[in-house]
Amino acid sequence: MTQILSQISNPGDLQKLTATELDQLAKEIREVIIQTTSENGGHLAPNLGVVELTLALHLVFQSPKDKIIWDVGHQSYVHKLLTGRYNNFHTLRRYKGMAGFPKRSESEHDIFNTGHSSTSISAALGFAFARDLKKEEGAVIAVIGDGALTGGIALEALNHAGHAGNDMIVVLNDNEKSIADNVGAMSTYLSRIRTDPRYFRNKEEVEEIVRRIPSIGSHVLKVMEKMKDGFKHLVVPGILFEELGFSYLGPIDGHNLGQLREVMTNACRLKGPILVHVLTKKGKGYAPAETNPSVFHGVGPFDVETGKVKKNPGPPTYTQVFSDTLLRLAREDERIVGVTAAMPDGTGMTPFARAFPSRFFDVGIAEQHAVNMSAALALQGLRPVVAIYSTFLQRAYDQVFHDVCLQRAPVVFAIDRGGIVGDDGETHHGLFDIAFLRHIPELVMMAPKDENELQHMLHTALEYEGPVAVRYPRGTGVGVTLDEELTMVPIGKGELLRQGSDLTIVAIGAMVGIAEEAADLLEAEGIRAAVVNARFVKPLDKELIVKQARETGKIVTVEEHVLAGGFGSAILELLEMEGVHCSVRRIGIPDEYVQHGTVSVLREDYGLTASNVARVARELADTDRSWASIRKAPPAPIKIAFRGESR
Ligand SMILES: Cc1ncc(C[n+]2csc(CCOP(=O)(O)OP(=O)(O)O)c2C)c(N)n1
Ligand SMILES: CC(=O)[C@@H](O)[C@H](O)COP(=O)(O)O
């Protein structure tokens, strides 16, 4: 099945292949990617769309001397297969297996780690500057999608690169899709280039046409030459990029390997910043993905024959409950508007968008703009709900601080994917939001213990006259019954779920269930643990927590979040400020990046399980042991690398 692919141990091997063999290789690559993602899940459609493009890049350029940077990196599977990772490919996105994104630690061909969008042009410019300062050789190529090009950093970098003029190539992989439909004026511009036949004429053809205009043709040409780039405003495609200082090549058929090789070779010879505009089809070669590229953008396991995605049985996801509740609330309150940064499906915003198209804003991959704009919407009396993944909200920290909270604008942040997200790994886990939000004055931050509490929290957030964040995890809810009537959750009030005199476990969000299970285990051993559902990260329920601390003298905190600056840290601060003497153990993620793997395996790894919470609580109840015993394994020593050393 993979007669050719299995022989490719590095990109140099491609040079030996005939055109027919390269076609066969493209087929094999598609088969392997379809088969592997059908078992492991993954970003299928983006990768099927770049098979020929990746082959062309590795045929023309010499990686790793020439540096290929993959924007987002979700489309780097073909690159991985061509750079010596075929044998390991079956471990894609699996625990301790190959990552779903480029990783420098995985291969010398992975030049720059990615996962978050729109960084490639900026990185490429950095590499180009470094090469030129160090007087080295080598091409630098950023491969960026039309969706990623809507991101601010990409536009900032284009602006800078066009001005700087250093040699670099931007390959724009235009498949007319982000995850959902791409949005924005740039996207409209790109589709004009695609669809207007005039744009497919090259400069020479256009010159010939003008020359033939009776009596004035040659005169017009002379004038245009004098005006330097003259008439390109009329007919030359990619004028926008040309005006920004790039030489534009394209648009070219991204599935025609011969044409791609030719254009890439030309791009190589040209000086200065070059933009190669490549037209591809997302999902190319697998009918279900071609028909439904949004579903197969990032997909769970599916049946290859039918294209049916295997559904997780069980309760509705937190995202679904958020989505339903928002719709319900929006029907009653027309001030509610919805905002997403290119994630309408993932955040559950699509039903809202369909029901209230004029009240819905997809801003593209532009989290900063989403938050900044929402502040203004809120100041005008509307109630914006910004539905955003925790990891992507990191992009908009300053807007939360400067535009929303400083003005006390009543924006609701529906922070999805708070916690471990699983197979996407270190770039995508939502493990920092409590730390980067809880120190911002005016912001209220809550996290529901289950999907029922989520609906009440959303309702509460929309009634509150200030900025509020509601954080909830990826995946299915607990399976509790949803109350029909929505009620207010008193701001800053936690919930004592269980009395106990030996110690108190204070948990937040999805960890509350684990804390309750731990308390069950402890009870069987005769240890009576109280359990508090904190509900609020900010403001903390001072009264309840201080009372529990005074009564039991021992607190274990549990959070699916980094320990540094997290929820447990907030409890420690509270106890210190209130002058309460109490032994505290914090369970959460230590000071390291969490790799990819299933949520359950990773929770096990980091001790976010009932048995580990019970173990820590037991130790605390028995004696005041040192903090070091909380972790299952001692932390790896940190090696500080000095210049010239690798870490
Ligand atoms: C900062 C950030 N926001 C959102 C995302 C989620 N995301 C991943 S890929 C993608 C769409 C990218 O579209 P495009 O660049 O056109 O690539 P395609 O999948 O079409 O090949 C989005 C929105 C992200 N990775 N990073
Ligand atoms: C590459 C990327 O950033 C997204 O496609 C992300 O993988 C989506 O994650 P979910 O599967 O959690 O929606």
Ligand SMILES: [Mg+2]
């Ligand atoms: Mg795209």
